[in-house]
Amino acid sequence: MNKKTIITALLALVALAGQAQTFTPFVEDSIDFVITGKTTAQTDSVAMFPCAPHGKTLNFPVVEGKFKVTGRLPRHTFIQIGDCARNDLRFIVEETPTDINLVTGEVSGSELQQRFIRCQMRERDIDRVAQSWWDSLSDEEKDRIVTMRKDRLPNATAKDSANFRKYEDFMGDHDALVRQNIRENKDNIIPAWYLYVHHSNLNYEQRLEFMREDAPYAHHPAMERPWKVYWGMLQQMNITGKSAPDFEAEAPDGTMHRLSEYAAHGQYVLIDFWASWCGPCIGSFPFMKEIYATYKDRGLVFLGVSCDKNRDAWLKALEKHQLPWTALRSPARKGDACELYGITGIPAVILIAPDGKVISTDLEGMELKAKLAEIFNDK
Numbered sequence: 001m002n003k004k005t006i007i008t009a010l011l012a013l014v015a016l017a018g019q020a021q022t023f024t025p026f027v028e029d030s031i032d033f034v035i036t037g038k039t040t041a042q043t044d045s046v047a048m049f050p051c052a053p054h055g056k057t058l059n060f061p062v063v064e065g066k067f068k069v070t071g072r073l074p075r076h077t078f079i080q081i082g083d084c085a086r087n088d089l090r091f092i093v094e095e096t097p098t099d100i101n102l103v104t105g106e107v108s109g110s111e112l113q114q115r116f117i118r119c120q121m122r123e124r125d126i127d128r129v130a131q132s133w134w135d136s137l138s139d140e141e142k143d144r145i146v147t148m149r150k151d152r153l154p155n156a157t158a159k160d161s162a163n164f165r166k167y168e169d170f171m172g173d174h175d176a177l178v179r180q181n182i183r184e185n186k187d188n189i190i191p192a193w194y195l196y197v198h199h200s201n202l203n204y205e206q207r208l209e210f211m212r213e214d215a216p217y218a219h220h221p222a223m224e225r226p227w228k229v230y231w232g233m234l235q236q237m238n239i240t241g242k243s244a245p246d247f248e249a250e251a252p253d254g255t256m257h258r259l260s261e262y263a264a265h266g267q268y269v270l271i272d273f274w275a276s277w278c279g280p281c282i283g284s285f286p287f288m289k290e291i292y293a294t295y296k297d298r299g300l301v302f303l304g305v306s307c308d309k310n311r312d313a314w315l316k317a318l319e320k321h322q323l324p325w326t327a328l329r330s331p332a333r334k335g336d337a338c339e340l341y342g343i344t345g346i347p348a349v350i351l352i353a354p355d356g357k358v359i360s361t362d363l364e365g366m367e368l369k370a371k372l373a374e375i376f377n378d379k
Contacts, residue, residue, distance in 0.1 A: 021227070021231040023219075023223070023224050023227045023228070024219060025219055025220070025221040025223070025224060026219040026220065026221075027074055027221060028074050028075040028076055029074065029075055030072050030073055030074050030075070031072065031073070031074075031075045031093065031094075031095055032070070032071075032072050032095075033070070033071060033072070033073065033093045033094060033095070033097075034068065034069070034070050034097045034098070035048075035068075035069040035070075035081065035091055035097070035098045035099075035100065036066070036067070036068045036069070036097070036098070036099045036100075037066070037067055037069075037081070037098075037099055037100035037101060037102055038065045038066045038067070038100075038101055038102070039062065039065060039067070039083040039085070039087060039101070039102040039103055040065060040103050041083040041084065041085035041087060041102075041103070042085075043062055043083050043084050043085065044061065044062060045059040045060055045061050045062055045067075046059070046060050046062060046067045046069065046081055046082060046083050046102075047059055047080075047081070047082055047084070048060060048069045048071070048079055048080065048081045049079065049080055050073065050077055050078065050079050050080075051078050051079060051080040051090060052077075052078040052192070052193055052196045052197075052221075052222035053196075053221075053222070053225075058071070062083070069081055071093075073093045074093065074221075075093055075094065075095075076092055076093060076094070076189055076220065077092075077093040077221075078090055078091070078092060078093075078192075078193050078196075078222060079091050079092075079093060081100075081102070082102070083102050086128075086131075087102040087103050088102075089102060089105070089117060089120055090116065090120060090193060091113065091116070091117075092112060092113055092116055092189070092190075094109070094110055094112070094113060096109055096110040096113070097109065098110075098113050100117070105117055105118075105120070105121040105124070112188055112189075112190070115185060115188070115190065116190050116193075119181040119184075119185070119190065119194075122177055122181070123174065123177055123178075123181075126170065126173050126174050126177060127174065129170075130170040130174070133166065133170070134167075137163065141159075141160075141163055144156070144160050144163070145160070145163055145164055145167050148160060148164045149164075150365050150366075175198070175201050178194050178198045178201070179202075179206065181194055182194050182195070182210055186215060186216075187216060188216055188217070189216060189217045189220050190217070191210065191215070191217045192217040192220035192222040192223050193222060195210060195211075195217075195222075195223060195226040196222040196223065196225060196226060199225070199226040199229055199230075200229065200345075204233070204237075207230055207233065211226065211227070211230045228344050229344045229345070231342070232342035232343065232344035233342065233344075234342070235340075235341070235342030236341065236342040236361035236362065238342075239340075239341065239342070239358050239361070240358050240359075240360065240361055241357060241358065242357060242358060243264070243356050243357055243358075244259060244263050244264075244269075244350075244352045244356055244357065244358050245259075245340040245341065246258055246259050246260045246263075247259050247330060247336065247337040247340055248330075249305060249328035249329055249330040249337060250311075250328060250329045250330075251326075251327065251328060251329075252315060252318060252327055257328060259271075259303075259337075262301050262303060262326070263301075263352050263356045264352075264354075264355060264356025265354075266354045267299045267300065267301050267354055268295075268299055268300045268301065268351065268352065268353060268354060268375060269300075269301045269302075269303065269351075269352040270291070270300055270301070270302050270303065270349060270350070270351055270352075271303045271305055271337075271341075271349065271350040271351075271352070272284075272288055272302070272303070272304045272305065272325075272347060272348075272349055273305050273306075273307060273337070273338065273341070273343050273346050273347060273348040273349070273350070274304060274305075274306055274307070274346055274347050275306055275307045275308050275314075275346055276306065276308050276310070276313040276314055276316070276317035277308075277313070278346050278347065280346070280347055281346055281347040282317075282321065284347050284364075285321055285323065287365070289323075289324065291368070291369065291372065292324060292325050294372075295372060295376060296324075296325075298376055299354075299376070300372070300376075301326070302325035302326065303325065303326050303328060304323055304325050304326065304327050304328070305328050305329070305330055305337055306327070306328070306329045306330070306331075307329075307330065307331060307338055307343070307346060308329055308331060309331040311329065314329050341361065342361065347364070348361070348362075348364075349362075349363055349364055349368055351363060351368075351371065359371075
């Protein structure tokens with residue numbers, strides 16, 4: 001079957017150096033595919049679904065430990081097949097039939113498919129050791145590790161610190177393997193999967209290395225989100241140290257206001273980007289209220305800028321959470337505050353100096369607290 005490329009122009013998400021960046025995915029012809037395999041898990045079926053991004057889940061029977069997954073999807077779609085016993089693996093939709101042992105990773109199929117499975121089996125070796133250790137911890141120990149990751153456990157014990165270091169070691173080993181898998185497959189589409197899942201764990205140098213528009217994986221549909229985040233990062237780097245871009249936003253009473261009403265008037269300005277549907281945003285409110293109470297009378301103007309498209313949902317959230325700072329709404333659309341500030345994930349905090357220049361675009365948690373303590377000469 002001849003390859004048919006459908007190029008879909010998506011909405012430009014950030015503006016950089018005066019030019020809008022757009023992502024154009026290459027969506028290939030749909031093809032019939034067959035993946036057979038076996039598992040030792042005591043299960044009646046395996047589940048299959050497109051996983052980058054997530055699609056509809058279908059179940060296929062397991063008979064005497066064997067299964068057969070069939071379907072029709074665009075060529076090179078990433079799909080996941082799992083047996084509900086932590087033996088999930090990802091596959092690439094191809095014409096060449098694939099046969100897999102979900103437990104051992106033994107696979108026959110195209111060279112590309114075999115390479116993809118080998119990458120995942122190396123990850124599984126690390127993940128299973130990490131999972132065994134994690135399962136051995138108490139719920140309290142797990143909670144304390146999670147809290148330490150947010151830099152919010154001032155009473156951490158020596159055991160907490162040891163657990164946290166071990167957790168970070170496992171995460172570091174896994175991240176290193178992900179980067180290795182990308183580097184070893186720059187000549188094919190496998191990196192699209194790893195960048196789709198792990199792009200947030202990459203530093204600036206690694207993003208520059210992997211986000212190449214001439215790469216074979218650059219326009220795979222799974223790359224939409226990584227490109228959006230990458231361009232947002234470049235936009236934030238571009239505005240840091242420069243005058244804060246002005247924008248217009250709505251107040252709860254329906255009046256319109258501009259950032260320039262608050263910024264560049266001799267006070268620091270903190271912009272907290274959030275939305276009513278964002279769980280982490282809601283979870284950050286107690287911490288942000290602490291920040292507000294500490295600095296509201298000491299030269300810090302606090303603006304909560306919602307990305308809500310639904311005005312009623314925004315107003316209900318303001319009433320429910322009793323946010324004490326100035327509330328504005330700039331719904332996600334072309335030329336809004338989120339685009340101007342390269343916001344690709346929330347909550348996000350922008351800090352602006354008294355002269356109106358952007359100090360930082362990525363501070364959160366204790367880093368934000370430390371920065372404010374430095375600015376206001378707190379001990």
